[in-house]
Amino acid sequence: MTTPTGGDPSGTDTAADDPTAVDEPTVVALEHPAEGVPPVLSLPEEFADAARRIAEGEGPIALDTERASGFRYSNRAYLIQIRRRGAGSFLIDPIDHPDALAPLIAALDGPQWVLHAADQDLPCLRDLDFVCADLFDTELGGRLLGLPRVNLAAMVAHFLGMGLAKGHGAADWSRRPLPDDWLNYAALDVEVLVELRDAVATALDEAGKADWAAQEFDHVRTKPEPAPRPDRWRRTSGLHTVKSPRVLAAVRELWTAREQVAEQRDIAPGRVLPDSAIVAAATAAPTSVEELTSLPVFGGHRQRRSARRWFDALDRARRLPDSELPPRTARSVGLPAVNRWSNRNPAAAARIGAARPAMAALSEQVSTPVENLLQPDILRQICWDGVEPATDEAVAERLRSLGARPWQAQTCGPVVAEALRTAGTETAD
Structure with missing residues (x-):
């Protein structure tokens, strides 16, 4: 059953007179x-x-x-x-x-x-x-x-x-x-x-x-469960404001202590201690329990009972030798960001530059989001590595080896192969 989407206040059925309604x-x-x-x-x-x-x-x-x-x-x-x-x-x-x-x-x-x-x-x-x-x-x-x-x-x-x-x-x-x-x-x-x-x-x-x-x-x-993320403590909200390796170490120690409590009590970590409190305490670097409990959040009744635990975590970070401090930025895993490819791998930059619009056009054609047609990581990897010669069959086989399902390799293989060939020709020219 359908009903008109609107009505005329005068009582006239304007929708019936409008062929585009x-x-x-x-x-x-x-x-x-x-x-x-x-x-x-x-x-x-x-x-x-x-x-x-x-x-x-x-x-x-x-x-x-x-x-x-x-x-x-x-x-x-x-x-x-x-x-x-x-x-x-x-x-x-x-x-x-x-x-x-x-x-x-x-x-x-x-x-x-x-x-x-x-x-x-x-x-x-x-x-x-x-x-x-x-x-x-x-x-x-x-x-x-x-x-x-x-x-x-x-x-x-x-x-x-x-x-x-x-x-x-x-x-x-x-x-x-x-x-x-x-x-x-x-x-x-x-x-x-x-x-x-x-x-x-x-x-x-x-x-x-x-x-x-x-x-x-x-x-x-x-599919298997994903492997745990490395350095999960770096996902602490507000960490981008921290520049000192020593303060980063304090964040890491507080985060680890909080994780242990959360797992033991089966409580969401943010309910044990907010991220904002972790960053604030690590930045303030209190030298005593009394200084710690003078900070916002830590002065509350519940946090006062755990103050020694949090202060011990800060103290462990304070005593670490410089050689054990975390680097300011996380160690990169996998491929570099695409916006850096033009300097590090110009041929790969040309390939991804040709492949992305080609995949977007295919997405529009088959009415399926690009990320469902082919996982972005797979597209980046094949563009970074390249395929020689970039025949439809060779590219489809490489896609399968990277984890693409057969339907993805069959549907996307020719499009990606054509993009790789186009990029190769333009680079040579």
């Missing part, structure tokens, strides 16, 4: 699950009964998780939402009895999982020993289709004409008991996820991108 589809608010909010299951016998019902259902299984990012140190799932046709919806609290999840793990091992932004949910599900054998990621499908907005609410509105009630995604899901409106929100996240999957699958098939999606989903499902 476009009606917007009505979005029906989906405020509550059709079958009501299911109870939260937290006991072993409840897990076993839910597993039996899920196993008796049919088709793909919709899944979502709720974490407590910004409140807890860990990325664990504090609630798991599950829905399957013929079985209904389930809200699983895995906190008290994670060792009793085996029946659910077995029931979910085999059927296709439907997730929205799977790379956010898969890690915490793996931590609980859930195994995904087949994946459909509705958000990634939307990206491949070139949709302007791919959040769950936008895609549900676009494909299903429904408006999801939102508002609690950033809440502290470690809280117990969970409020009723939070549980309503959580249940809605999987209420029509399988229906969305069906609509996205149809659109991908009509666009000739079903195979692209299958390869991308499998890549997300099987």
Whole structure:
């Protein structure tokens, strides 16, 4: 059903007289699950009964998780939402009895999982020993289709004409008991996820991108967890104001001490000690606990109890020999920034200069974002290295060796190869 987007205050239907007027589809608010909010299951016998019902259902299984990012140190799932046709919806609290999840793990091992932004949910599900054998990621499908907005609410509105009630995604899901409106929100996240999957699958098939999606989903499902970032302390907010290696060492020691407390207590690091307090204390370099507690934040009741810990961290930095102080800038890893290529590798600069607009044109042609067509790191690496001779076949093979999926190598290989050849010709001239 469609309705006019506007009306004339005089009562005249101007939209009917305007051949260029476009009606917007009505979005029906989906405020509550059709079958009501299911109870939260937290006991072993409840897990076993839910597993039996899920196993008796049919088709793909919709899944979502709720974490407590910004409140807890860990990325664990504090609630798991599950829905399957013929079985209904389930809200699983895995906190008290994670060792009793085996029946659910077995029931979910085999059927296709439907997730929205799977790379956010898969890690915490793996931590609980859930195994995904087949994946459909509705958000990634939307990206491949070139949709302007791919959040769950936008895609549900676009494909299903429904408006999801939102508002609690950033809440502290470690809280117990969970409020009723939070549980309503959580249940809605999987209420029509399988229906969305069906609509996205149809659109991908009509666009000739079903195979692209299958390869991308499998890549997300099987890719290993990324290696920890080196020197994570350098991500401290406000660090750009610090120039002295000695002060940098103080930031590093305070950050490390805070990390240990946060992990031990399972509290988000910023709630243990704000980044701004770390930089302020490192810069002030107090020489006693009393001086430290005179600084903002550190004078609070909670921080006074930990003042000796923070002062000891500062003291360790103060006593470090110069040879152990961190450099002012992080050691570079990987390729240099592209804006430095013209000096360090002019041929590579010419190649990236030709490849980027060519890939942008391909992105426009196939209605898929450039970063989904080919990972930026792969494009930079092949342009830095070059390929000789830059035949379509050689470039496609090099793309695959760098981690591109077969569909990416097939689709982007000829475009990248032509750009490399063009750049080589211009450089020679």
